[in-house]
Amino acid sequence: MAALLNVPETAAPGEIVEIKVLIQHPMETGFRTAQGGGLVPRNIIHTVSCHYMGEEVFSAELFPAVAANPYLAFTLVAEESGEVEVRWTDEAGEEFSQSAPITVG
């Protein structure tokens, strides 16, 4: 379960920076018919959140209408150097994460 996380390498203190994340996931809706009948079981990402400086700065709930390999872009205010971590939970409740450093100064 990989993700491509785009965090600016450097930022000025107080600068608003854009975080972009693309998560590899089939986002199976649960409404599609499988070969041979029956439905393909639902398999989606339920929540995505972003953590920076020890607190949650962004969170989102995803639903079956979101396309495969979801792409999210959001902003945060860069205050300290550190890790920007994006976490997501899948259908089974398993949590995944990916992080990238940002240098403020």
Add this chain to the structure above:
Amino acid sequence: MRAALALLLLAPPAAAQDDRRTGYDDMTPELQAMQDDPVGNPGLFWVLDGEAMYSAAPDTGAESCAGCHGDGETAMSGVAARYPAWDEALDRPVDLAGRIDLCRVRHQGLPPLERESDALLSLTAYVTNQSRGLPIAPDPDPRLDGWREQGEDLFTTRMGQLNLSCAQCHDDLAGGHLAAALIPQGHPTGYPLYRLEWETMGSLDRRFGNCMFGVRAEPFGAGSAEYVALELYLKARAAGLAIEAPAIRP
């Protein structure tokens, strides 16, 4: 007079202006940006998976791809630009995915992969990505010429219940619309590519299958000799255009 006419016929077309357009040229700026974004192009997941597979040794004890070919970025540069190429053992041309699969079976002792499997698409995407930006340069092997002609025949043959040939849309009506969809000229510069409609990666053979299904013909089947012949013709038709895999298409 006669000599002048002969000269006229032999002369190259005046100011050979290239009016070929790829699907990229006709996409919205947003989709172009998505394709060009090094962390926003979902096709890169397949490239990254392919990179891992390329350097991982198989369970059979054989060498990894990198073990024989060396570093993929140098060894595989330009390979996708010249495929399909001749295979001596099969005595027919094979496309890049076919070559990768044959290499796995012959030299790594692995079972063949399914044509539209993520594994084969990943390896093909990784190898093709090493030719990104390079011009399509068809293999000059004379044994391929007959196959190219066969491909051109297929391209111009009416087929299916709608009785349409590829050329009727992609040569004669390119730039027009089929319902809301723009009809492209059909240059295979971006395959394997990520189609938003498919929500996944797909090969050129999948695209051929889509088109044939659309004219209500029976698709030849992924990896078939007919598709290789068609690809040979299309690559010659698109010679000089830059490889852009993994491309994004609506």
